[in-house]
Amino acid sequence: MTLIMIDEVMKLTGLTKRAIRYYEEIGLIKPPQRTKGNIRQYTEEEVSALKKVVEAKEVLGFSLQELQHFMELKETIERDQAQGRLELKELEHFEEAVEEQLDMIHKKIKSMMLFQQELQELLEKTKRVKTEQY
Template sequence: MKEHLLTVENVASKLGITSRTLHYYEQINLIQPATRTEGGHRLYDAAVVNKLEHILHLKEYLGASLQEIRFILEAEDSLGQLRDLFEQETSELEKTKIVRESMILLESQVKLIDEKIEALTKMRDGFMKRLDKCKSYEQENATFSKNDNDLENPK
């Protein structure tokens, strides 16, 4: 049975992005089309669409740059390869080496996420300070406004 392939327009519409975004992601080697038609039009399979969804989630939820996304994707690919090696390996020594390599990759991913969290926390703290100043100003002015209304409407 032939796999269902999507055109650039289909993928862009499905994911809510532009065709230019797809072309750019291909240009910088984040994705590759599954194949091309005889006329040279790109066609994408489910694996590429899933990868694109993952990229978009990393941008949206983690706030990752395209460079950071490349780093994450490469680490995930490496982890997948290490998992495959681990499952094939019979030597406990080799399995231990594979686990250690995996730990290094995972630690680098956690570090990236921790750095993002720290940066977002600093940004949030800055906005909270500004919000507190606004609330304080509002409370002070509410008191003055109330006093002004009492003067204008004596009982």
């Protein structure tokens, strides 16, 4: 298993050390293992999780609070499923929470597509004006 030092993680994710540590502190990623000198060492899986956080935050516009909620929900489902403790009531609650997350994503995608359309129209208008004037 390859372990990656925080400086390399910064390069791979585009995050600062402070952001990486903060994401760990608020539970968006699990604390990585450390050397005897207390230096963080990340696995490829942990770096991949950080990249997903960055993507969800930057591309989809999720807030850190929304990401925390999603991660808590995911971890609870996985933990309870592994322990065989999922009850119908819990499953229904989780299902509802996941549906809310999906609705939020659909709304964000719709907003992004509308904005993309506006930008496309502006680009076309700019090209027409440019062609007419020059």
